[in-house]
Amino acid sequence: MFYATLSTYFMIFITSHLFDKSSSASNDKMIFYITFIIGALRIVELLIDPFIGNAIDNTNSRWGHFKPWILAGGTIGSVILAILFSNMLGLNESNPLMYLIVFAVLYITMDIFYSFKDVGFWSMIPAISFDSAEREKTATFARVGSNIGQNIVGVIVMPLVIFFSINKNSGQGDLRGWFMFAVTVGFISWFSAVIVAMGTKENDSLLRKNTEKTRLRDVFKVLARNDQLMWLSLTYCLYTAGIQITNASQLYYFTYIMGKPGQYSILMSINMIVGIFAVLTFPPLAQKFSRRNVFFACIATMLVAMLIFAFAGSNLLLVLIAAVLFYIPQPLVFLVVLMIISDSVEYGQLKFGHRDESLTLAVRPLLDKLGGAISNWVVGAAAVLAGMTAGATASNISTSGHVTFKLFMFGVPALLMLIGTFIFFKKVTLDEKEHAEIVDELEKTWHEHLETGGEESMQEIEKKVSATTTSYKSPIDGAYVNLADVSDENFSSGNMGKGFAIKPTDGKVYAPFDGTVEATFPTRHAIGLRSDTGILTLIHIGIGTVKMQGTGFVQYVQKGDHVKQGQELIEFWQPAIKKAGYDDTVMIVVTNFKDIKDFNYIKDAGDVTHGEEILNLSNPDNDDGQSTQS
Template sequence: MIGAITGIIFILRVVELAIDPLIGNAIDKTNSRWGHFKPWIVAGGIVGSIVMAILFTTMGGLNVSNPTMYLIVFAILYITMDIFYSFKDVGLWSMIPAISFDSKEREKTATYARVGSNIGQNIVGVVVMPLVLLFSTNSNHGQGDNRGWFAFGLIIAITALVSALVVALGTKENDSELRKNVEKTSFKDVFKVLGRNDQLMWMSLAYGLYAAGIAITNALELYYFTYILGNASQFSLLAFFNMVIGVFAVLAFPSLAQKFSRRKVFFLAIGVMIISLIMFTFSGKSLPMIITSAVLFFIPQQLIFLVVLMVLSDSVEYGQLKFGHRDESLTLSVRPLLDKLGGAISNGIVGLTAILAGMTAGATASDVTAQGAAIFKFMMFGVPAILVLSGTFIFFKKVKLDEKMHADIVNELEKTWHKHLDTDESMQEIEKEVDQADTTSFQLPVSGQIKPLSEVNDTTFASGKMGKGFAIEPSDGGVYAPFDGIVEATFPTRHAIGLKSDSGVLALIHIGIKTVDMRGTGFVQYVEKGDRIKAGEELLEFWAPAIKKAGLDDTVMVVITNHDRIGSLDFTKTSGKAEHGDQVATMSDVDPTRK
């Protein structure tokens, strides 16, 4: 029965490797009044929790009366639980790239989330045997009975359900222009979307090998305490230390990443992990040595998880810039997919190891032979070390997406706002709606010294790539509407705004150079996408001292992005001081068919 159960779990988890990306794609395509994620987190919490509780029963004694039917029902229930858990898990972690485009903000968000998951993960280890034994009528050499294990499963299921509801009630999905896709990824294109993102794929391969390695060691730790140390109850002590020390390890991540960079944190963590495996191998029955080795093995896992999560989150924008399409949940579904792959490999190896080493139900530490112990240690320490080092080598050679590269990608995405508008209409459809007969009077949006766009210290704007226009050295921090129209695009960093006049003129007002790096500090936004605006209405406000303190240029760039569609574009003032509201240009004959 043990072999059959572990075999079924292995097969089902392999099958799920093809299901998880489809789950991520389904979440991406979900549009509801509660956002993309919450409906699936709640559904996953309800269904997954109910099924998990059932799995901890004998299903009315079916395991004894009809083992074959029991295995069939078990397989159906197990994959149902895992699928709905995936909806909840992918939905939760996919919120990270949806909340912020900034790497540092993502690190903080992921850190707090990981603190919670670390406590949840390890408190299970603390309470598992005490709860099982508390509700058991037969201690069964400290392993508990069916009644005790069902009580444990029921408590975990209730906790999982409550946590899902708390997330749904307590979080708010933030929206931004760069998260919008005009076209949805079809189911048939899911794996093509994943496969073409090279950084996502290399990180996935590296993490897949690593995840399999640590899953094997983690899964065999309770076996070590039961059949090598001979005292399963001491496992709760290890879980307690891991929970407490793990929280501090997680909280240290943002500071370590800022001081050393994520890559260096990754390699440092791998070094500590390999040392701990060597120590663990020679720990024998020394409880202090076992606890020390196991804790040292656990601490790096928290740091590596966050490094991998950040690379996967950043690969959302990498794929968006490279292919013009954004897939948040689909991309983030790769991480739980790989954890399941590691779990599937671990389940198969753990079941095989238990059988080969003689560590099955009813056996004790004294029943394990020297040969069995040697086989066990090789599978628990040797195989994981090989897998972890193989993944590290791939990470070193192929994964290049770091904090600087991601910041440059976001900067490029925000400069191409007119190609990724937050609208259900394409740029061509927008331009076809314009009134070709109207003339637009363009007012100065910011008071200050006007100068040619070619003189700014930003090659993208100076070269005219973003459009025709002018620059302003501002004398105050108010940004006002240059014409009557609507707000076509806003940004989470509030350093720029895209406008469309009633006659179809598309204008971008960009405050400062590289001010995207300020992540909204020093900027206030008074309008939202879709708002009607009148010429002279205040749109934004910025604090020049904050820009100067950051060591950045506060020059304001104003460009007409669809200038090639305008028959008459006359800049009436190109230099000298001026106040906002002064007329600086006139435009007419906006023709959507003009090339």
């Protein structure tokens, strides 16, 4: 509700209601100054938003990472929003220069705190789960609420404005009506932030445990070197600028071309209903056709809708059909982009060896605001050039004004969207399949790509095997299988390490020794441990189970936890693995076996139970003949 009010309806308040209609020339000049300030401040904030994401990543409070910023942003942003929808006690007329200064300060403050709230809220998605399927489900339900909020503003805007207005002004309302509308939206926005702060509990998720703090001077470096994130950002910047121009122009269209601003609520009511169903179709559509194909289909639908809209004139039915067709794909594109940005966290982790969640997720609202800045410039210019300013009505707008406005409303957005789609087609390659491969690769090279949580690197840890003998107990019940006999070549060839496998009879995995959890994985089907004596081991449940995206797996420990031998680590549901058509064999390997002098199998056949000794490992002396202590 907050963002829709700011991005879609604030400009019509500025251009049509803030200034006295008797002074056209000076009003146009003030409108130009205000739209320039908004655009310039949003460009400036592009340099600030990544630091906002980094600040959230580094926040550690008794209330967690996200909630303090959601509450602060919701409170401060809402108060300032109401002030911006006013003439500040006549300051805009009595002292225009002072008004512009105060406006600039309030606007940038409001925008920064809105960013803290927005980034904090959407950053919860990758904090809940790594895998694409779960993220799609979570984001879909979040977007259902977002869709309702965005569209309900359009339903209530004109009725509320008229209800609170002293002067109805041919159905356009007055300053008091617009101020009370903003107060209403601000209150609801603040109240929802309070509900999130009071009603949610932040947990230390796996993803947050794998976060590496990024220094301020490295913020833009982290973003810029992630090529998939950058190409997607360019695509989305062009796309969101295009749709925001058209969306922000719709109320102008109803007011100055159709002459019936009250009918705008009909459109937004329809959008709110069909938008919910459109959002809910995203997971099955993405699964059946892939995200890329969903993206291309959405763009094609929107371009057809704009073509119909451009020639609809005052025909309400055609206008509604075109506008609804234009809106339906928008939440789907939003989810496609959000999912690819979320997946680019793992892409960056594999490529550069560390991950940044909120910093990466800050890119999306950053681009939305840049698109909003471009939209404000274009829509403000279009309104002035078409004569759609204070005092104007539909009967005053000339034919050339109609043509000019439609060029800005449809022509410019179509061009931006086509360019963005071409970039997406040529440069954005990160899809569900590649993301699954990245997750699989992170799993295979866990000791290289996941942080240790301490001062030493994994390479240093690998060398620190103590002289103490380590008894390696079976982590699961089942039948012993030689590692060379499993059907996964990565394990059977010895590439992943030296060890054994078990055909499980039970779905519970226990710690084989006392040690520390060094790595957890998105799909929860594997875990990396380091014994107190320096033994590095990977326990991998099933073959091909990475594609199950975590379904049927529950993990009871987190990265950095110290565990005791026999402590339960993971539980999995064997019927789920079999139903998915995968082998449930559990592979257990010691990855730093080359640093171990004595690698003795105590048992190499038959049934085993968890806690039964399988291996005896020791390193009596190192290369220089002295014991090495971990």
